[in-house]
Amino acid sequence: MQTENKISTLKMMNGNEAVARGAFEAGVKVASGFPGTPSTEVMDYTQQRYPDIYCEWSTNEKVGLEVAIGASFAGYRSLAVMKTVGLHVAADALGGAAGSQINGGLVLVVGDDVGRIAGDDYNDVRHYGNMFNIPVLEPSDSQEAKDLMIRAFEISEEYSTPVILKITSVICKTTSGVAIDENYTYEVKNRVKYPVSFSKVIMTTMMMNAKGSEHPKLTKCFNDFPAHMKRLASDSNDFDINKLELKGKKIGVITAGTPYFYTKEVLPDASILKLGMVMPLPEKLIRELAGHVEKLYVIEDGHDIMEKNIKDLGIAVIGKELFPKFPEMMRFTPDIIEEKLVPDAPKRMLMEGIPFRLPVSCAGCSHLFISQILRKHKIKASADVTCGLIGCFPHMESYSLQKCMGSSIALAHGYNVATDHKEKFVGMIGDGGFWATGINGLMNLIFNDSQSTTIIVDNSCLAMTGGQHVASSEFGFNYKPENKLEIAKVCEAIGVKDIVTVDAYEFENLEKAILNAVKADTNSVVIVEKPCVTKFKLPKGPLYSIDQDLCTQCRKCINIGCLAIESKKGKDGKVEIVINEDLCVGCGLCSTACKFDAINS
Amino acid sequence: MQDTGKNIIIAGVGGQGILLFSNLLSKYYMKLGYELKISDVIGLGQRGGGVESHFRYSTKPVLSPFIKSGDVDYLLSFEQTETLRYLHCLKDDGIVFSSTFELSTSSVNTKLEKDMPESKTELIKRSGKKTFIIDPDEYKSADFDISKMMNIVMLAIYAEFRGYAHEEMIQIVKENVPEKFVAGNIKAYEKGIEIAQACPPTP
Structure with missing residues (x-):
């Protein structure tokens, strides 16, 4: 539609930036989600560059996805962005959307932190593709990240399904050229194809009563999702995003994402099936490649998911027996492929004994004050995934229990009920974790009559991912002072008996507040205030x-x-x-x- | 175009301006019409963590975002412990530019690990590669501390070594850093040229 005035220029973009551009060109109306490395900047770029798109950081990933599902039902293209760990939180919402009627395209942009480059757990979002029977697309560079973003919306609408765009930390952090039409004009379309969109539980319940019925009141509730997926699998053999490059007959490789480029560079003579859509698989293309080569390999980042799905088709493929997966191998590199598939490749070894950089908190971080007091008084405590989790590392040993985002309050409560409240295990949580899911833990401990103590570290932002706003921040995409949520007021409304707010840098007051809270025989919250030193660039005090x-x-x-x-x-x-x-x-x-x-x- | 492309690893620690460095360098090569891929692999994101950037430019499309070990032409390092991590990635005739700046590692500070007994500067010099060692303290003056602007200094040293036009590089600096930092950056750039001209390679 823009062909007449199309001026194509090459812009350097990283994967996150390119995905945001793709959202813009796809005419996305609503973008929601929750920050998470490596994909946080997808939202940041969308909000900064494309003001026509409504953007919000939601309280957590589940809420973010539900916002996008609602917007999609209204007929507008919508995206939800999160990391895979975040999709675990939003998985129930995704299960509800999978297989249901889609009006405006619904795309989840999910960051897989392959290789723990940023230190996160080893997850693979493609499991959700298998579990919920929904398509997953995976780009190999920034150009594809933009193109596949647009394609994802088309597939979502054509086959009535949410679509996952899997981006990895390598894609997110790699910059390469993207062809951009400078004259592109943003255009939003409204597509309301279905009057209702129900999760499968409604559909199946209706079907029990109404088998064979042609009554429109009943048929409008049905969405034949297995048929959509069958059609998609069959059509995918002809998709241009799945490319079969037939070359030598010795080695064939089925690959996707950045490993495609590692393969091409290390094995220039190999025949390659490069998948832009990794789920469902194009069976015909795989069989064609299998018939062309002597040995067929699968080279995929993350878990052995394509490998298992290919083997399920009855096609022999070499994967993890040659490239053992987690925890032996964190991610593919050109070196690994060369070592295993190129005879006599030279071996180059890292120098021995180079010291490791253990993560350290920023100087002046309020978490350091809390960790110090907990350690000094041997107070047992739990942490979640705040910056404060650095207090778990062996040089600090301030926390003995640490789990997922928002968990620490309920973890402490569980410990306390099991030990009859004799030890007063303390839950430490950041403001981000508190609003995300920690608040549920606090409500839970109140109405279950627990006497636990909670330390809430209010640094006015989600510090770990670069300082995005939370419900109690004094800034944000949609910020208005009257809508700022106050942590202390919410704690009071929930029914916490004893609430104290302290400045982190007032060491003696903070120490007293924590000790009092722990000693008290009631439930209590200590709110520790100090803006994040890195985000807010606090003025320096006298140097020590x-x-x-x-x-x-x-x-x-x-x-x-x-x-x-x-x-x-x-x-x-x-x-x-x-x-x-x-x-x-x-x-x-x-x-x-x-x-x-x-x-x- | 005689130069068909090179593979560069840029290394250092958080807060040294490595992302700005690779951004400025990318502008130079883009102006010359090269294809580029730059992979900024950041550690845990905290200050003081290791930072590693794989920078590839070529007359042909660049494939892998990561440079295969043994394919690195230049290692530009802003911190000498980080220099050691990438020496094995260099080609046999690869060249090292390394600052002697060292940010002590937390695991050594806390005695979880022992530091290397040898001098890191000596280990770099003995790597068998052509090496340029830059000691920021040597060029420190009362009004100017180059260690704080090592990224711009390194850009000048690299440009001088490659025989690139400094006016063009300075123009790129002007176009891409905030106005209030331009004067300081240009001063750092000029200092970099001076250092490059005075700094002999080892061996």
Whole structure:
């Protein structure tokens, strides 16, 4: 439709940026979701570049997906963005949408953190494709990320199904050229094909009573989703996003995503079936490749999902017996393919003994104050996935229990009911985790008469993913001061008996507040306030330094876990504990930890 | 175009401006009409974590976003512990540019791990590769600390080594950094040229 004034220019974009551009060109009206590495920036770019698209960070992934499902039913193309770990939270919502009537295209952009590049759990979103019988697309570079985004909406509408666009950390963080039509004009379409959209439970219940009925009141409730998926699987053999490149007869590879490019580079003579849609599989194309080559391999990032699905078709393929999956192999690299499939490839080894960079909190982070107090008083506590989880690492040992986003309140409650509240296990949670799902844990412990203590770290944003807004932030895409939620008020409304709010940097007050809360024989919440030092670039206080004459090198200050405190070998070879002037923000926590009065501003 | 393309790894720690560096360099190669793929693999996202950028430019379409070990032409490193992590990725005739700056690693600070007994600078020099060592302290003056602008300094050193037109690179810096930082960045760039001209390779 834009052919007349089309001016194509090549723009450098990373995968997240390209997906946002694809959403714009697809005419998306609503984008919702929840931040999560590596795909957070899909929303950021959409909101910054394309103001015509309604954007929101929802309270959690499930809510985000439900918003998109509602918008899709209204007839508008909608997307929900999250990481795979987030889709676990939203899985119930996806199950409800799968197999139901789709009006405006519904696409989930889901980030798989393959290879734990950003340190997350090893998940594979394609399992949801198998479980819910819905298509999954996977791009290999930024151009494809944009193109497949548009294609995903077309497939969603044509085959009446939600579609997952799987992007990996490599796709998200790799920049390459994307052809952009500078004159493209944003166009929203409204497509209301179905008057109702019901989950499968309604459809199947209706069918029990109404088998064979032609009554329109009944038939409008049915959506023949197995037929849609059968048709999609059959059509996929002719999709241009699935490319069969027949070359040599020795090696054939079925691949998708960035491993396609690793394969092409390492095995230039191999015949390749490159899948843009990894689910459902194009059976005819796979059989054609299998018939063409002596040995057929599958090279896929993540779990052995295509491999299993291909084997289910009765086609012999070599996969994990050669490339053992998690935990042996974190992700494909060109090196791994070369090592296994290129005879006599030279081996190059990493130098031994290079020290590891264990994650450390930013200097001045409020979490460091809390971790320090918990450790000092040997208070047992749980954490979720806030920045505070760094307190789990062995140099700090502030937390003994750590699980998923929003979990810490219920974890502590469970521990406390099991131990008859004798130990007072404390739940520590960030504001992001609190609003996401932690608030449910708090409501739960109140009406179940638990006396647990909860520490809520209010740093005014979702710090771990780069400072996105949460319900209690004073900024945001749709922010209005009158709509800001107050953590203390909500806790009060829920029925928490004892609520204290403290500034993190007032160490003695904070210490007292936590000790009082733990000692009290009622349920309690300590809200610890301090904006995220990195997001809000707080002004620096007076810098601290260590008096080397007084320092005994007991390393108590180092175990605070502050990035600014270093153990350094001087030019004379002597080790000194020093404070890095560039990194110190002057919060003063280290001076409270020193028993020898060696740290002063 | 005589140069058909190169593979570069840019390494350092969070907060050193590596993403800006690769962004500026990409603008240069784009102007020359090269195809590019740049993969910014960031660690856990915290300050002080390792940062690694795979930068590939070519006259032909670039395939893999990651450079295969043994295919790296240039290693540009802003921190010397990080330099050591990528030495094995270099081609036999690959070249190292490394700052002697070192951010101590948390696992050594907390005694979970022992530091390497040898001098890291010496290990780099003995790698058998052609090496340029840049000691930011050597060029530190009262009014100017190059360690804070190592990305721009490194850009100048690399440009000088490759024989690129500095005016064009400076123009790219001007177009892509916020106005209030332009003067400081240009000063850093000029310092970089000076260092490059004074800095002999080892061996």
